[in-house]
Amino acid sequence: xxxxxxxxxxxxxxxxxxxxxxxxxxxxxxxxxxxxxxxxxxxxxxxxxxxxxxxxxxxxxxxxxxxxxxxxxxxxxxxxxxxxxxxxxxxxxxxxxxxxxxxxxxxxxxxxxxxxxxxx
Numbered sequence: 001x002x003x004x005x006x007x008x009x010x011x012x013x014x015x016x017x018x019x020x021x022x023x024x025x026x027x028x029x030x031x032x033x034x035x036x037x038x039x040x041x042x043x044x045x046x047x048x049x050x051x052x053x054x055x056x057x058x059x060x061x062x063x064x065x066x067x068x069x070x071x072x073x074x075x076x077x078x079x080x081x082x083x084x085x086x087x088x089x090x091x092x093x094x095x096x097x098x099x100x101x102x103x104x105x106x107x108x109x110x111x112x113x114x115x116x117x118x119x120x
Contacts, residue, residue, distance in 0.1 A: 018059070
């Protein structure tokens with residue numbers, strides 16, 4: 001089940017979690033109605049490679065914050081970074097689709113909705 005399409009969905013879900021943590025800590029609980037991963041799902045369901053490419057343009061501020069963040073209640077952000085690193089490693093030697101048929105779309109959705117065992 002942990003194929004490239006599944007991991008694209010997983011990465012978008014993790015991006016949502018990281019974005020939310022940033023909003024809770026930096027923006028003082030000012031959380032927008034749509035997170036970045038969710039906003040990119042439509043693109044990823046059409047072209048998974050493009051979805052990740054667009055994520056790369058938007059994720060950097062949240063990743064930079066989480067890397068340097070310290071203090072109470074930062075554990076979830078650090079956990080998300082670790083999970084993103086694992087998903088990135090899993091994607092390293094795979095071919096990420098540039099088009100998505102129904103099977104790929106289903107895998108992306110399953111990855112996006114997946115709950116990891118140790119997830120907070």
